[in-house]
Structures are given as C-alpha cells and as structure tokens.
Amino acid sequence: MTEEQKIILRQAWGSFGESYQLNIAIEECAEVIQAINKVKRASDLNEKFNTINHLCEEIADLENMLYQIKANLGLEKIIELKRAQKIERLRFILEDKFNKQTS
C-alpha cells in the first residue's frame, strides 16, 4: 500500500468516524465469509473464476478496513507481535505433526 493510499484510509476514518467505520468493518468481514462460501460452491470453471474475482474484491475491502482499525487505534505493533507469536506456535504444531508422521 502506498503512503498516499494510507493517508486516504486515515482520512476516511477521521471523516466518517470510528463507530461508522467499525460497522463497515463488520460488514466487510461478513462479505468475505460469504465470498469464500461462494468459491467453495462454484460448480464450473467460469463460476470459479467469477467467485474468486469477487473474493479478491472483498478481501481488498476488508484489508482496507483492517488497516484503518490498526492505524487509527494504534494497534500495528501489537498485532505484528501477536502475528509472529501465532506463526511460531504454528511452526511447533507442524513440527510435532511431522515428527508423529515419521516416528
């Protein structure tokens, strides 16, 4: 994301307000859930292409809202820390699974 795009997203938060933008974020979460479900239900290649294209659009919407939440509530560093902790935990789970399969 460019610096100019980040500024626009911060301005949207300031202009529409926290409560309104949090409601939009909730809506975008639901739209991503629905879009994933439609990808799973796609029955042919054309439908698959269209549903994945729609999913991309909804992920972009949600990422824009998540950026606004992180930036405007000052959560970027704590989220980065938690992301690293969760990936490390996943690494242990995968190593344990691999060890059980090979023993």
Ligand SMILES: [Mg+2]
């Ligand atoms: Mg959307």
